[in-house]
Each structure stands twice: as C-alpha cells, then as structure tokens.
Amino acid sequence: MLEQKLEQIQTIFTEMEQALIAYSGGIDSTLVAKIASDILGNRALAITAESPSLLPEDLEDARIQAAAIGISHEIVQTHEIDNPNYTSNPVNRCYFCKSELHDTLKPIALQRGYPYVVDGVNADDLGDYRPGIQAAKERGARSPLAEVGITKMEVRQLSKQLGLPWWDKPAQPCLSSRFPYGEEITIPKLQRVGRAEIYLRKLGLTNLRVRSTGDTARIELPSEVIKEFILTTDLPSLVSIFQDFGFVYVTLDLEGFQSGKLNRVLTANIVS
Structure with a gap:
C-alpha cells in the first residue's frame, strides 16, 4: 500500500x-x-x-x-x-x-x-x-x-x-504557535521562546514546547519524562536562565506535551 x-x-x-x-x-x-x-x-x-x-x-x-x-x-x-x-x-x-x-x-x-x-x-x-x-x-x-x-x-x-536519518524528528511548528490567540506576537517574544526551547534541547529533551502567555513560560514535556525532569534538573538555575531570557514566571504543564494544545480554546468557544 x-x-x-x-x-x-x-x-x-x-x-x-x-x-x-x-x-x-x-x-x-x-x-x-x-x-x-x-x-x-x-x-x-x-x-x-x-x-x-x-x-x-x-x-x-x-x-x-x-x-x-x-x-x-x-x-x-x-x-x-x-x-x-x-x-x-x-x-x-x-x-x-x-x-x-x-x-x-x-x-x-x-x-x-x-x-x-x-x-x-x-x-x-x-x-x-x-x-x-x-x-x-x-x-x-x-x-x-x-x-x-x-x-x-x-x-x-x-x-x-528511504534511508532518511531524521525519520523520527519531532514536529517543530513555527514559534508563533507558542502564543495563545489574541496575544500580540513580537520579535522579542519569539526570541525568548526560541532561546528557552534551545536551552531545553541542550538538556537532551526533544519533544517539547515552551508556551508563552504574558510574562509566563509554560514548559510542556512528554508526560513520561516529567518526573525524571523534576528530579534531575537544577530547577532554580533553569528558572534563573528563563528569567534572563525575559520571562518573569516559569511553570511546568503537568498534563504533558500535546501538539496543538492551544487550539482547545477554539473547541471550547464552539461548545459554549
């Protein structure tokens, strides 16, 4: 087939x-x-x-x-x-x-x-x-x-x-998809999200998003790695680095990573 x-x-x-x-x-x-x-x-x-x-x-x-x-x-x-x-x-x-x-x-x-x-x-x-x-x-x-x-x-x-070594490469939509609808997109906001995701990638994480709402970064990781991430990551250092990027607050999404999560508001609006 x-x-x-x-x-x-x-x-x-x-x-x-x-x-x-x-x-x-x-x-x-x-x-x-x-x-x-x-x-x-x-x-x-x-x-x-x-x-x-x-x-x-x-x-x-x-x-x-x-x-x-x-x-x-x-x-x-x-x-x-x-x-x-x-x-x-x-x-x-x-x-x-x-x-x-x-x-x-x-x-x-x-x-x-x-x-x-x-x-x-x-x-x-x-x-x-x-x-x-x-x-x-x-x-x-x-x-x-x-x-x-x-x-x-x-x-x-x-x-x-076909022998392409990146066959399992995670999806990586554009950085604008990290912001809730209605929040203005600016170059500084895109840059701070980008720097945050690069930092997490360098920790060995692959499937991830850093969602940005106002001054808050919300880290999304696969649910199966959340526990290990909390136990093995220097969280105070991570918070400090994210604050250097321009965020004020840093949070972790306990539900875990799901592509397109910000689109839920569209379904909610339709239902309501």
Missing part, C-alpha cells in the same frame, strides 16, 4: 517535470524534497523561508538535510512579522503566514519556469484546523502527500524506508 502511494507521488513529479518545494526542514517537506530530487534531479528546487518565527538551529537543520538529499536549496526572507493581521495573532494567523510564504514563492516559481509550488501537507493535516492550507490552495500550491493520502505515520515509515 505504501509502495503504491510512493509510486503515485513519483508519477506526480514526473508529470510536473519541474518542481519548487516549500521546504521548512520538517520531516514532511523533507520527504517531499527527497522524492522530488530523486525523480527530477536538478529540476527540483527547495526553498526555505527565513523569518523571526524560525529557529536558527532549524534553518541550519534544513541546510544540512537538503545537502544530504542532494537537492538544490535556497533561502528567502519572508516578512509576515510586518503584517498586523499576523502579529495580532487571530485564530487564522497561519493564513497570513502561508499567504506571505506563497506570495513570495509563487513569483519565483513563475519566473524560473516551475509549474507548481509544492508543500509538505499530509493527509492528517487536512483533518486539523490549518487555515494556512487554504492560503496555499488559493495560490495554486500542490500537496502530493495529501493528494495520495499519506498520513503522518506513513511519512515517518516512508522516510525511514
């Missing part, structure tokens, strides 16, 4: 003849870039958008992975942070982010003769609240993973099968 889906994606790229990949460095877009490169060679191009909402470490990962794949890779600047529709952080914030991304990539694609901008949206994403998908579709982007029904689990399976 998975082999058939892979063959379908390969056919999609064969028919495209050229493809520009909206390449974040996450496992979804990296898998798409890998398949595109295998089929199209130098007729495939991966472009990563650099902005304050992307960790410099994640940008470097994207560079390393693109080099390992062998795909041509470029970096462009996007300026969603200049758009008040984005920085006011409405529930459809991602729409304005992806609008900026694809309004930047589409002219490049047209100028260089690429018929499509291709992204890494998978089949599971279609069932989640993802207003950015609408922005991409409005601008003619294609999503081969979703088109052939590849789920997130299958993305990991196929990445492993």
